Amino acid sequence: MSAVVNGTECLYRFKIVMIGEGYVGKSCMLYRYLNGLFPEQINVNIGASCCDHILEVEPGVRVQLQIWDRNGHKSFWNRQLIQIYICQSAGCLLVFDLGSRESFEVLKHRYTEMCNGAYTHTMLFVLVGHKCDRNEREVNQEEVEQFAGELGAPYIEASAVTGHNVAEVFELLTRRIYQGYLSGEVRLHESWGKINDKKLNKDESAENSKCCVS
Numbered sequence: 001m002s003a004v005v006n007g008t009e010c011l012y013r014f015k016i017v018m019i020g021e022g023y024v025g026k027s028c029m030l031y032r033y034l035n036g037l038f039p040e041q042i043n044v045n046i047g048a049s050c051c052d053h054i055l056e057v058e059p060g061v062r063v064q065l066q067i068w069d070r071n072g073h074k075s076f077w078n079r080q081l082i083q084i085y086i087c088q089s090a091g092c093l094l095v096f097d098l099g100s101r102e103s104f105e106v107l108k109h110r111y112t113e114m115c116n117g118a119y120t121h122t123m124l125f126v127l128v129g130h131k132c133d134r135n136e137r138e139v140n141q142e143e144v145e146q147f148a149g150e151l152g153a154p155y156i157e158a159s160a161v162t163g164h165n166v167a168e169v170f171e172l173l174t175r176r177i178y179q180g181y182l183s184g185e186v187r188l189h190e191s192w193g194k195i196n197d198k199k200l201n202k203d204e205s206a207e208n209s210k211c212c213v214s
């Protein structure tokens, strides 16, 4: 079965979440991915926002991505929220700012919190060192690679300013989930993974992406 999303037939729907401290550039990265440019101005993300996007993982196999971007500031972060936020997610982008040691430490801490009970299903990760356009670096390659090894996740550097590797970040995670599903590593939930024939509103947007805020 499949569903028609904004006029395009999709076989799967993957929920992806973006996690990282406030100000690491998650919203700009998502904006760059969806719109192909760096935002002149980004609205303050109060709580979380969700965007839909369609990606073809192999010829004829399209996935509806539901990408959740949560404000990373510590006042928006607690265990209950994590649970709600990552519930039914197939994948997660763990984002830190290469120029901020603190953002890396906070990210590791949040990952530990997620492991301590909040996520009970298999979730695949991609670790993202963001703002690689800048020269200042406070996090060295070795420790990043060590963390990526612990996660069993690929590490990629990106910049929403230049666009470097931004599409690759989202596509890498999506393809990992898809391959994980094919190999049996990831189980897709009935209600969100393999799309049923529930029709989504075709007329909401003429494009393949749409956003909402909660």
Ligand SMILES: Nc1nc2c(ncn2[C@@H]2O[C@H](COP(=O)(O)OP(=O)(O)OP(=O)(O)O)[C@@H](O)[C@H]2O)c(=O)[nH]1
Residues within 6 Å of the ligand: 020, 021, 022, 023, 024, 025, 026, 027, 028, 029, 042, 044, 045, 070, 071, 072, 073, 130, 131, 132, 133, 134, 158, 159, 160, 161, 162
């Ligand atoms: N140099 C550089 N700055 C960036 C990049 N991406 C975003 N920024 C800047 O980083 C700041 C924070 O960007 P946001 O996208 O709002 O960060 P966020 O992680 O979504 O922040 P929260 O919503 O608070 O969690 C803004 O001033 C952006 O202009 C990048 O790739 N390079």
